[in-house]
Amino acid sequence: MSTSTNDHAEASAEAGPPALRIGRWRLRTGRRRLPGGRAAAVPSGRKVRRAFRRTLRRWGLGSAADELADHLTALVQDVLARSPMRGRGAIDLRLELRASARMLLGEIHPLPARPGARDPAGGGTGGRGIIVLTYGRRPGRGGAAIRYVHRFTWWRTDSIITD
Template identity: 55%
Template sequence: MTPSARRNAESAGRQALRTGRWQWPGGSLASEPVRDTIRDALRRWGLGLVAGELTDRLTTLVQELLAHSGRRGRGSIDMRLELRAPARLLLGEVHHTPLPAGGARDRPAGGRGIIAVTYGRRPAREGTEYVRSFSWWRSEEAPGGP
C-alpha cells in the first residue's frame, strides 16, 4: 500500500459513522444504566475527556424525553445513538414502546424522541469548549384512537 493510500484509508476509518443501539426494560428506569451505556460507548468511540460532559448531557436529555412521554414507568425503551465525528455531532433517537393496558384498543400511546448534540472548541475564544443540545418529543397515537 502506498503512503497516500494508507493515509486515505486511515482518514476514511476516522470518519466512519459510529452507531450503537440499546434497549432497557420499563419500570423504574434508573439513570445509571443509561449513563453507563452512553459513557462506555463514547469512550469506545474515542471522545476522550469530552465523553464525561456529553454523557451527562445525553443522560439528562434521555430522562427528560422519557418524562415527556407521560408513560416513563411502563414498556421498553429503545435508544439509537450515532457519532458523526468530523461534524462533532451526536444524533440520538429514543423510542418508548408502552405495554398494552388491556386489549389492543386500550394500548397507550408511545412516542419517539430525537436528540442532537454538537460539541467542540472555539479557537477564536481562546479554546473555549462548548456543548449545544436540542431535543424533540413526538407522541404516537394509540391504535384505534379517535
C-alpha cells in the same frame, strides 16, 4: 439492561476512523417521582450514563465522553418524562455519532409492555423522542480552548394519514 453497539462506516475514500458510528440499547424503565410530584417512566440514570460513557470513549471522544454522557443521560430522562409513555416497560435507544459534524443524534422508541399490546387510552400516544447534541471547542480569551455543547430535544408523534 441489554446493550449492543455496532460501528458502521459510511462509504468514504479516506482512511481513518468511521464517519458514522451507531449504538443501540434496550433499556428497562421504572416509575420515578420527578420534581413537582409527577411520576414518569424513566430508566436508571446511573446505568444509562455508564453505557453512554463506555461507548463514547470507545468511539474515540476521550475526555469529552464524560460531559456528553451526562448531557445525554439528562436528555433521555427529560424526553421520557415529557413523553406520553405510561407505566413500566422498555425503550429502544439508538445513538449515532457523526464525528465529522461533531454531532450526536439519538432516537427513543417506547416498546409495548407485551408483544401486540396497544395503548389502552387509544389516543395515538405513539411516537419517538429525538435528541441532538452538537459539541466542539472554540478559541477563548488568552488562547485557551473552550468546550461547548448545544442540546435539542423533542417528542415526535407518529401520525398515520388515511384516505
